[in-house]
Amino acid sequence: MSNSHARSHSSPAPPIDGSAASSSAIAQPLLKFDSLEISSLEASSLKASSLKASSLTDFSDALPPFIQPLLTLISDLVYVYDRVAHRLMLINDDQMAAVLGDCLEGLQSPSIAALSARVHSEDWARVQTYLAQMLGESSDEHEVEFRLRQSNGKWRWLRSRDRLLSRTPDGLPWQRLGLLTDITHQKQTDPTAQPTASVEQQMALVSKQATHFARMLSQSLDLKDILNTAVDQVLQIFQADRVLIYRLFENGTGSIIVDAIAEGCPTISGHPPPESIFPIADRPTSSAGWVYSLSSPEAESLSEHSRSVLRRLGVRAMLVVPMMQQDTLWGWLVVHQCLGDRTWQKWETDLITQLAGQLDLAIAQSELYQQVQRLNVDLERQIQARTAELRLASNFEATLKRITDKVRDSLDEDQILQTAVQELAIATEISCCNAALYDLEEGTSTVRYEYTTTVSPYQGRTADLAAFPEIYGPLLNGQSLQFCSLVPNPVRGRVSMLATPIMDDQGVLGDLWMINHAFYAFGEQDLRMAQQVANQCAIALRQARLFQAAQAQVRELEKLNQLKDDFLSTVSHELRTPMSNIKMAIQMLELILRQAGILDSTTELEPNRVNRYFKILREESQREISLINDLLDLSRLDAGADALHLSSINLAGWLIPLLRPFEERTRNHQQSLQIRLDADSLSPLITDLAKLERVVTELLTNACKYTPAGGEIWVEVKRLEAGGQRQEEGEEGRGKNEEGRTKREERRGKNEEGRTKREEGRTKREERKRRLEAGGQGQEKGVGREDREELPFQGLVIPKLQIRVINTGTEIPLIERDRIFEKFYRIPNNDPWKYGGTGLGLALVKKLVMCLQGTLELDCADGQVQFTVTLPLQPE
Template sequence: MSSANQNGLCVGQMNAGEPERGNHWQKVLDACFIAASSLSVGVLLVDEQFRCIQSNSVLAEISGLTLEDCQGKYLREVLPDFSTALEQTCQHALETGNSITDLNVETGTPSSKRCWTIACFAVARTRMVSLFLLETTSLIPSESSLHAAEVRFRAMVQNAYDMINVEMLRQQFERERLINKIAMRVLQTLDLQDILDTAVTEIRTFLQADRVIIARYIGESWHLIMAEAIGEGLASCLGKNVKHAQLGEYLGLNQQTIQAATEHLMSLPLSETAPEWMAHWQIRSRLTMPIAFGEQRWGVLVVHQCDGVRHWETFEVELLERLSTQLAIAIQQSELHQQIQHLNDDLENQVTARTAELQVAFEFEATLKRITDRVRDSLDEDQILQAAVRELALVLKISGCNASMYDLDQRASTTCYEYTTSISPYLGRVAQFSAVPELYSQLLGGQYFQFCSLVPNPERGLVSMLACPIRDDQGVIGDLWLIHHKEYAFSPQDIRLVEQVANQCAIAIRQARLYKESQSQVKELERLNQLKDDFLSTVSHELRTPLANIKMAIHMLKAAPTPEKRERYMNILEAECSREIELINDLLDLQKLENDSYTVALEPIHLQTWLPTVIAPFISRAKNRQQVLNVEVPSGMSALMSDRKTLERILAELLNNACKYTPPQGRITLEVSHVVNLAVSPHAMTRFAVRNEANVPAAEIPRMFEKFYRIPKADPWQQGGTGLGLALVQKLVETLQGSIHASSQNGWTTLQVDLPVLGKAAE
């Protein structure tokens, strides 16, 4: 609607009943309208499409229309006689921005001609044109009134033009001041929210708008209202996510171009709920400006007018364009600053975390080194594990720790070492792997685990436990168990420490065992060295003794006066030669047996007919020494598959040994029997047991089969010997797949040989 005021002005809907909104040029035009009324000058304000925006009563009389009828009509409808000339003049003014005050136009017919002087100029970069029409038909150029009227008319037009230019400069200054003010305010802070709040507040103040918002683009059809400056009584948008596409278009949030025309806004296709939103937000006009960094879209700056339709001026659009650029720079700086701050914070956090990790690692390494030094400080297995369990319990401050060693053959674990502060001891307990296979299968696989007992232990109750295997490259040799209260959970740091200690224990134990083995080997080498010395001493003695006797017998033979003496010395020579040959044969045979080059030939041996020929020499020898030799062979014994020569030598050595160490009046027995010893073989065995009345200390029994070893003070006949007899027997028995066993008790010493009835060749 339009209305006429007391000065004869007709103003359009944009100004009717509305408060001021910063259009200062309007005041200038109003003054021009008032001044023009005293000269009967018609005044018309048109837009770039040549539609009437404002007019006065004089113009209405010239057009023959009312003020209300002029409003909104095109120039050709209001002044049809002037339309062509006026439209060209207006277009020229819009394009050049220059005023035109010397345009003279004639209308009507020659009989009713009317003359007009017209002034035209563009209004302060608003895309609008002001027209001033003065009718000069009745004025005589020579008359002073015409001259005065023209002078006043030109002065009025020039004054209006100057006033508008001054107002334009003032507004331009205010705009620059606002831009600088906002730029300084937003650039003085790097806080994004402060920048946005400052911008919307200053823009609303300058434009005297109802609402100014800044929304950030957060996704397709999504914007977040981050800042708002709003007039009283209006609904707030702050903090809302605008998601509906039509609603976003209505608010001006998804436009990348400026939308300022009210007609376009009101003609948008809206959903059924749009009128409700329109009433809620009360938006009548808007101006939207994108905020972007180059091609990157950040958001939008939107100005709303809610109390009426508003035509946005060009300078307002340019102002928002420049402010959006400043905002984009400030926002980019703020976001870069925030990124730098985040990077700094992240870097500080990383440095702090890394420092804490290094401190933990340093403490871990120091603890591990201390425990490792304690563990590796000894070559004694007991001290190693005892130190490990004690140090782990003290360092981790737990209730107890124990170490167990595995017997893989028996599939059992024995708790050998323990350190406790508040739990019952488990030292010496044996656990079978089969009792808890789910636990030991993991430990034997080299895996640690922790758990809390679900069923209370009768002695320890509910506890939390960590089990870790002690293993090296050769396998698992034991485990470590750590025990604490049921709420305790072993941390990864605890587990890592226990694993490292377990590894160090495994290395230390292996070293200790190697050291122990090396010590045993050293002792064995010392023993072998002693045996070598004894062997050399014994062999040299045994070899020299017969040679000495041979030499003496040869010497005596040379001087033997009688045949009896010569025969005696010849017998000595023969005996000593036999003794020398026997010693050499024993050494050679023993060497063959140790090199597995001794061969046997199995054949059936009937003991009832074969034994008497073997025993006959020893019966005579025992009789000469006043000893009693008894032989017990059951009748009907089956043949024995064996090597005749080897078996004869075994029995001869056993009987010779018995005769040598049996005192006068002593008894010697040879018992032959069939036995079944399932621990050795499921087949029947032939047992030869040689017993003699002689006592051998228990400590000497294991050494009876050592080479060159002779029991001290056990030779009543002082016959000497090499100490190879029983060692040779043991090797011969093993060659025949048999076994030999020695025992001494109740004054009797027994050497028992078990041989299979059927040898391997026969089987």
């Protein structure tokens, strides 16, 4: 862009003002263009130019005498640039008016920044390059041609040439001598002498300006900001006086929607017609890319009317380009030059076309953005409306759930109706709500509960259904109704009412009324709420009535069960004495027959018949006696009348003999019986020995009965910690705590006395049992808490004992597991050995374990059945 020329010169002369400059002064940073001061030799000569004076008399004195007369003969403006003082000094400022004309009028400061506003935009890049070279340290000669705008708007062509005048003692450039020449006439008479940029340079300039323009427009999506930015940028790029955008509307009218005006140019206000802004007859309506340019009002193509319009607007030159949106003329972008004529260059028309295209795109993007914003607003409004609906529905569901939960929490009819009525009235914010139940046999409706804040209460009021057929007719048919009585009620006055039936699939149970002031209209939401609450009330009322019926049936069944238990207990007591006598008679008969040699003898006709009959008699009588004893034991356990007879048990010494009878039985059935216990880790157990033996015996009998041939039976005994975990005392005690082993040995020695006492107690119990079977007094005296102090190992505290009986080869169906502990219940088709039974064994085991303050658990998995008995080592 620079039009400067470089030439080689000899060493420059010393400074013409005779001053000296140090290298340090030159080394300081150069000032920017906008701070460069222009001074002259004579202050009086600067007044006419409105420039600030700076007296440099010593500089004029330093000029040779023959130079001063020569300056009067030079038509150029001579200046010296001092790089040390950073000043531009005018030598013959009397030529300023001849060279610059009125280009400096109106400037408040003679700085380069002030002059740059008057430089033609096409030439500013070259001027910048020239100034950078002049202010630098170059010793070459430079030249630039440029245009300055005068106050009348016309352009004045100037040429500035300079060369190095003097150097500092260090040899650095100090002063430059320059000439500023007016070449306007030369440019006008010889167009070929005008500097023209290459096509590539023009295209680069257009592209650069268009890119900058697009970047400025892209900073906002607001249409008003975009249009304001557009006119401001176009005004600055074209150095124009007025830029406006004229918007065309669908009805054919138009308006100036935005404009930018340079200083001193009049504004155009109001809504002028298009011909006032664009005064030509052939205005395009839809041609994209069409540009109209006018260099002077004296153009032959303009009518006198158009010229008068332009004179009235103060327009000397203008550019007009259409603005299109979707192949439709949206408006015009208009550039006015008001201070003088202007010949528009091709690159300017190309640039205005590109800028208009960028503006069209920005407007389209803005309108799309506005559409998106409107869509977002509409969507937000829809979302808010939908959110309100969802919130209302959520509140509806929450209220309904709260009412439903409260209604179903009760099985009392009055409580159900009270909760429903109160919650419904509070949720819907109405004056009154009541619920009534129908007696269809009597044909009446009775208000069972009412919640009211303002109206008079009706609770307890009974109405005849037949007396109000217009109301109760639809309700009995399952229809809701809303009405306002024409005749004011003598008690409540005129009110608005909504009635909903309380009904289920079996019929109408009652009704639910919502009452409010007369001018209130119940909406769809109120009706849905009332119907849903009425449905929940119907379900709750039906459940309450079914529960009452079930409770009555349960009480009746409990009564029958108690009668059955009483009957069994009575019959058992009544049968026990004769069965004991029968048993004794069988024993005596056996003794007599053996003495007579009849029981063991065989005859030729009936060999062993007597033995077989006698065996049947003995076994069946024993079976009946066992059944009677089980029934009596269960009766005592149910009544809580069976006390504990506590004693200390050595588990290993007690369990092994107990299991010996089952060894032969399992061998006969080809079963395997195994015992798992750690005698060293087991402490003595304080419990009721007879009850514990009965529990283990019944569980082993049950295991032998239901284990097939080839199956296995385990009996496992272990000690549990307080939290239910087994104490690994054997390993730790043997390896790390010899003292613990010594204490156990001492404890075993001290327990010998306890064993002796247990043997004596066992003998006494057997005697009492024999007396009981013989018909003696039934119940022994139990051991109370005061008797525990006499037992050995009373102070020994071990948490719990666990006994597990496991058998394989069978599983109990899930549906049967909860019933096997019921009285007289036997699992069908699950007895491979066909032993039979009464179904009292496991029921008795459960009762005995509870009496021993323990727990009984059943687990079935992987072809195994496991009964787990957990007992405290010392019951409370």
